[in-house]
Amino acid sequence: xxxxxxxxxxxxxxxxxxxxxxxxxxxxxxxxxxxxxxxxxxxxxxxxxxxxxxxxxxxxxxxxxxxxxxxxxxxxxxxxxxxxxxxxxxxxxxxxxxxxxxxxxxxxxxxxxxxxxxxxxxxxxxxxxxxxxxxxxxxxxxxxx
Amino acid sequence: xxxxxxxxxxxxxxxxxxxxxxxxxxxxxxxxxxxxxxxxxxxxxxxxxxxxxxxxxxxxxxxxxxxxxxxxxxxxxxxxxxxxxxxxxxxxxxxxxxxxxxxxxxxxxxxxxxxxxxxxxxxxxxxxxxxxxxxxxxxxxxxxxxxxxxxxxxxxxxxxxxxxxxxxxxxxxxxxxxxxxxxxxxxxxxxxxxxxxxxxxxxxxxxxxxxxxxxxxxxxxxxxxxxxxxxxxxxxxxxxxxxxxxxxxxxxxxxxxxxxxxxxxxxxxxxxxxxxxxxxxxxxxxxxxxxxxxxxxxxxxxxxxxxxxxxxxxxxxxxxxxxxxxxxxxxxxxxxxxxxxxxxxxxxxxxxxxxxxxxxxxxxxxxxxxxxxxxxxxxx
Ligand SMILES: [Zn+2]
Numbered sequence: 132x133x134x135x136x137x138x139x140x141x142x143x144x145x146x147x148x149x150x151x152x153x154x155x156x157x158x159x160x161x162x163x164x165x166x167x168x169x170x171x172x173x174x175x176x177x178x179x180x181x182x183x184x185x186x187x188x189x190x191x192x193x194x195x196x197x198x199x200x201x202x203x204x205x206x207x208x209x210x211x212x213x214x215x216x217x218x219x220x221x222x223x224x225x226x227x228x229x230x231x232x233x234x235x236x237x238x239x240x241x242x243x244x245x246x247x248x249x250x251x252x253x254x255x256x257x258x259x260x261x262x263x264x265x266x267x268x269x270x271x272x273x274x275x276x
Numbered sequence: 277x278x279x280x281x282x283x284x285x286x287x288x289x290x291x292x293x294x295x296x297x298x299x300x301x302x303x304x305x306x307x308x309x310x311x312x313x314x315x316x317x318x319x320x321x322x323x324x325x326x327x328x329x330x331x332x333x334x335x336x337x338x339x340x341x342x343x344x345x346x347x348x349x350x351x352x353x354x355x356x357x358x359x360x361x362x363x364x365x366x367x368x369x370x371x372x373x374x375x376x377x378x379x380x381x382x383x384x385x386x387x388x389x390x391x392x393x394x395x396x397x398x399x400x401x402x403x404x405x406x407x408x409x410x411x412x413x414x415x416x417x418x419x420x421x422x423x424x425x426x427x428x429x430x431x432x433x434x435x436x437x438x439x440x441x442x443x444x445x446x447x448x449x450x451x452x453x454x455x456x457x458x459x460x461x462x463x464x465x466x467x468x469x470x471x472x473x474x475x476x477x478x479x480x481x482x483x484x485x486x487x488x489x490x491x492x493x494x495x496x497x498x499x500x501x502x503x504x505x506x507x508x509x510x511x512x513x514x515x516x517x518x519x520x521x522x523x524x525x526x527x528x529x530x531x532x533x534x535x536x537x538x539x540x541x542x543x544x545x546x547x548x549x550x551x552x553x554x555x556x557x558x559x560x561x562x563x564x565x566x567x568x569x570x571x572x573x574x575x576x577x578x579x580x581x582x583x584x585x586x587x588x589x590x591x592x593x594x595x596x597x598x599x600x601x602x603x604x605x606x607x608x609x610x611x612x613x614x615x616x617x618x619x620x621x622x623x624x625x626x627x628x629x630x631x632x633x634x635x636x637x638x639x640x641x642x643x644x645x646x647x648x649x650x651x652x653x654x655x656x
Contacts, residue, residue: 197415198418202408213415
């Protein structure tokens, strides 16, 4: 816990942050029926199997919908854009949107996971969280093709 | 399985009550319901109290204020469906033959618990990235506009309609009519939603007295209304992303209620639905099967959902106009249904109303489509 260059995941069970600054959102894959879930869960709600494996999701997906939040809790500075991104594994994950102007955001945009500073812990150490940014080109993660 | 009736409804004025608390408001609503029913309060055999943020034994504090003691009482929490869940529990106790006269009260002193946007429980992964309740509904509105071509002006007609109804409801939080321009010029909350698209932070309470057929015959004087279905469901866990412009949970809960009541959506004369946001009313009435998907905004524009329209929606003013004291909300919906069905709704009276439906849903947990949903059907 000495290297703070990248920071520590703001929610370690949900976001894996590697020393090189890359990372993945974490969830579960059902070994029985293949369904994916975010966040990690113990039992598959499709087939009720408990043969669940923790997996990292693709970093690219498609923006399902979004909003620009203009009133929030004190923990978040407004305005910020929030969206749901559909990933190829069949999960829809909410995150803030960064890397573009608010009026450039549109439903169906290809998005990529972006690890960014995201608040700090109780001792004031910086934390790493995630946002989604517009991606160039296709939405599919090459690893899944 | 015995028939369940409602005789006796009461509610406080909804709004800001800085000098009162949830128990005191609940007691006022309960005394109102007892007085409306004409029964001796000692005839009450059991009680259920719905609330969300009011702390331990709120129901016991209410009963103590009205001098009732020694009863079986349960406090129930189901987010915005808490009050409706209390009515369902009361109806089950009567249906089971355990009790003849049961009170369901819902209360909330929300102004001392929340300011501004409600947020999901902090442990929720979506709350951790900045989700607020308005933001989640705003995202659904964005998607609905894209899929069905609803305009921002069409969406504004929903708060305009509900606040027009509320202006005629002396117990409503808001008493001023508004225009489309007022909606579009109100403070932005989460695009495309603005302040008038959001239900307010409200204090208030409501109570109903649920009875067996036998008790309704004894005390009713022909004023009892039949509660023919009181359905409750939790949301299903999403195995894959589903449409956010349709509500499978509302649909499934409604199917439970229609089946139990032996009544289809085409027989419903009017409804109180959970319009916590303008877009929520659209999603709800379509999920209930009262309007076809994608068609409600145009129906509102035609006036179909007005009090004098073909299918009035939220004649009380709804959550947008009457207010949304979480625990009180679901009970107050049934208060409106009973008053309408008895022909006692005054200037808001819907001509010939015979079948009314009340819908609540509330709570948010990541990965599930809605936390708790209730659909109740009342028949004159
Ligand atoms: Zn499975």
